[in-house]
Amino acid sequence: MSDHVVIVGASVGGVRTAQELRRLGFEGDVTVVGEESEQPYDKPPLSKQLLLGTQTEEEISLLGDGGWEAINTRAKLGTRAESIDIDSMVVSLSDGDELDYDALVIATGVRPRSLAPGLTDLDSVYTVREMRDSRALAARAALGPVVVVGAGFIGAEVASSLRNLGAEVTMTEALASPFARVFGREVGGLVTDLHRSNGVDLVTQASVNAIEKSGDQTLVRLVDGRVLEAATVVLGIGATPNSEWLENSGLKIGDGVFVDAGCAVLASGFGPHAEGVYAIGDVARQVDPGTNKHYRVEHWTNAVEQAHVVARQIVDPVATPEPLKAPYFWSDQFGTKIQMVGRPHESTSVSLHHFEAGGIERTAALYAYEGRLAAAVTFGWPRAIAACRSAWRTGTPVAEVLTKLRDLADRAKPVSA
Amino acid sequence: MRVASDLAKCQGYGNCVAIDERHFDLDDDGLVVVREEHVTQEERDTADEAIRSCPVAAIWLEDVR
Numbered sequence: 122m123s124d125h126v127v128i129v130g131a132s133v134g135g136v137r138t139a140q141e142l143r144r145l146g147f148e149g150d151v152t153v154v155g156e157e158s159e160q161p162y163d164k165p166p167l168s169k170q171l172l173l174g175t176q177t178e179e180e181i182s183l184l185g186d187g188g189w190e191a192i193n194t195r196a197k198l199g200t201r202a203e204s205i206d207i208d209s210m211v212v213s214l215s216d217g218d219e220l221d222y223d224a225l226v227i228a229t230g231v232r233p234r235s236l237a238p239g240l241t242d243l244d245s246v247y248t249v250r251e252m253r254d255s256r257a258l259a260a261r262a263a264l265g266p267v268v269v270v271g272a273g274f275i276g277a278e279v280a281s282s283l284r285n286l287g288a289e290v291t292m293t294e295a296l297a298s299p300f301a302r303v304f305g306r307e308v309g310g311l312v313t314d315l316h317r318s319n320g321v322d323l324v325t326q327a328s329v330n331a332i333e334k335s336g337d338q339t340l341v342r343l344v345d346g347r348v349l350e351a352a353t354v355v356l357g358i359g360a361t362p363n364s365e366w367l368e369n370s371g372l373k374i375g376d377g378v379f380v381d382a383g384c385a386v387l388a389s390g391f392g393p394h395a396e397g398v399y400a401i402g403d404v405a406r407q408v409d410p411g412t413n414k415h416y417r418v419e420h421w422t423n424a425v426e427q428a429h430v431v432a433r434q435i436v437d438p439v440a441t442p443e444p445l446k447a448p449y450f451w452s453d454q455f456g457t458k459i460q461m462v463g464r465p466h467e468s469t470s471v472s473l474h475h476f477e478a479g480g481i482e483r484t485a486a487l488y489a490y491e492g493r494l495a496a497a498v499t500f501g502w503p504r505a506i507a508a509c510r511s512a513w514r515t516g517t518p519v520a521e522v523l524t525k526l527r528d529l530a531d532r533a534k535p536v537s538a
Numbered sequence: 539m540r541v542a543s544d545l546a547k548c549q550g551y552g553n554c555v556a557i558d559e560r561h562f563d564l565d566d567d568g569l570v571v572v573r574e575e576h577v578t579q580e581e582r583d584t585a586d587e588a589i590r591s592c593p594v595a596a597i598w599l600e601d602v603r
């Protein structure tokens with residue numbers, strides 16, 4: 122068993138690892154190093170409840186009562202890990218400290234992409250990844266029109282929240298059909314409808330050429346010459362793994378850090394593993410032992426599942442890791458829960474189904490690969506996605522899933538609210 | 539031990555159901571339903587995992603008084 126576990130990244134992956142180590146009875150030292158100086162908080166509410174003001178900063182804290190002491194963990198916040206030496210098993214920090222580790226957990230997540238260097242230094246241009254971003258955006262909702270660049274999940278949620286706060290919102294998307302990248306055209310169309318019917322002005326085939334200030338206004342210049350005027354611009358154009366600090370460390374890096382089923386990091390070249398080094402969460406690119414494909418997943422549930430896997434591996438290195446779980450994601454937009462299980466891009470067909478359950482319209486999209494459920498997306502129907510999650514695990518034929526959903530809809534009781 | 543829930547917190551994310559179908563279900567409103575309150579010693583680990591998977595801490599275990 123390891124004596125000193127160093128965890129880099131003090132967000133959900135890192136904090137959950139420390140908590141799980143203690144729950145499993147780990148008695149060695151645990152140090153968490155985190156670049157943000159805030160006490161750890163949960164990120165999904167940044168574009169939803171926190172932005173809307175329905176949850177407070179205290180409510181999204183990741184530490185339980187008793188804080189760091191309760192999990193007997195030393196926290197070095199406001200501190201970056203700058204490099205590691207995998208032979209001498211040392212990690213070097215921005216404050217000059219060097220920590221010896223027996224196990225190192227890389228949980229450094231991702232950061233939003235920007236269109237151009239220095240762009241987010243403009244006081245009207247934002248990305249959403251940290252508490253201060255959400256705080257600032259909430260305060261800007263009343264200042265005038267907002268342009269959200271990029272119709273991805275985070276952009277879409279920010280659009281929804283800011284609309285709710287009364288802002289005029291325009292969202293731009295480079296492709297012809299927004300949300301098609303993850304969902305495909307048809308299902309993407311449903312999200313598009315949701316936004317349009319709630320008053321979001323969606324501008325498609327709109328590639329941004331430049332963003333500049335002009336007096337009080339910020340101008341978003343599109344490649345085709347159109348210009349959108351905004352008080353505030355939010356960039357939602359995807360994210361990049363925080364793995365630069367590991368370059369030249371001898372680890373296998375490439376759009377994330379490559380890990381095996383137990384989250385152990387692979388060495389670059391032909392070496393098998395870097396001893397005692399693990400990676401989890403948004404930064405990790407994990408192999409699916411069944412298919413030998415690697416996936417990097419930017420979803421909350423994945424980070425928590427991998428935190429549990431890694432803690433177990435550290436405490437018991439010869440344990441066989443559990444098989445990968447169904448990738449799962451939720452998003453809240455305009456009061457509708459959009460939930461997804463599986464990988465739509467690995468399907469060969471998709472069918473859309475509308476139901477009435479409990480007096481409410483519900484929609485489910487079922488994606489098939491060789492007749493079996495490859496993925497499912499539901500709108501406003503948590504009960505159905507729960508059924509699809511268990512169907513995904515067992516590789517259930519889509520026809521059977523559909524019968525199950527019909528049955529759920531038929532048996533649904535009228536909804537109370 | 540027994541399972542308790544706070545419906546005002548529950549967001550219908552369904553992580554609890556995905557892990558422990560014996561104790562948790564969702565209703566048509568998309569809110570958690572405790573199917574079985576009582577948690578035996580053998581069920582404890584699974585129930586615990588389900589509870590820790592909840593993104594909004596809407597479920598927990600409490601001692602039976």
Ligand SMILES: Cc1cc2nc3c(=O)[nH]c(=O)nc-3n(C[C@H](O)[C@H](O)[C@H](O)COP(=O)(O)OP(=O)(O)OC[C@H]3O[C@@H](n4cnc5c(N)ncnc54)[C@H](O)[C@@H]3O)c2cc1C
Binds near residue numbers: 134421
């Ligand atoms: C606005 C927003 C909304 C979201 N909504 C949803 C949702 O609805 N559903 C869902 O499933 N997922 C959602 N997600 C994704 C989810 O939050 C992430 O999957 C999750 O936070 C990943 O956790 P992590 O610990 O891997 O990384 P992160 O949460 O990204 O944390 C990584 C941490 O490491 C720190 N760090 C980076 N480099 C270093 C370094 N060199 N040294 C020290 N520290 C470092 C960073 O500062 C950061 O605090 C959302 C994310 C955001 C930003």
Ligand code: SF4
Binds near residue numbers: 550594
């Ligand atoms: S995991 Fe939590 S939020 Fe999700 S259904 Fe269960 S109790 Fe509700």
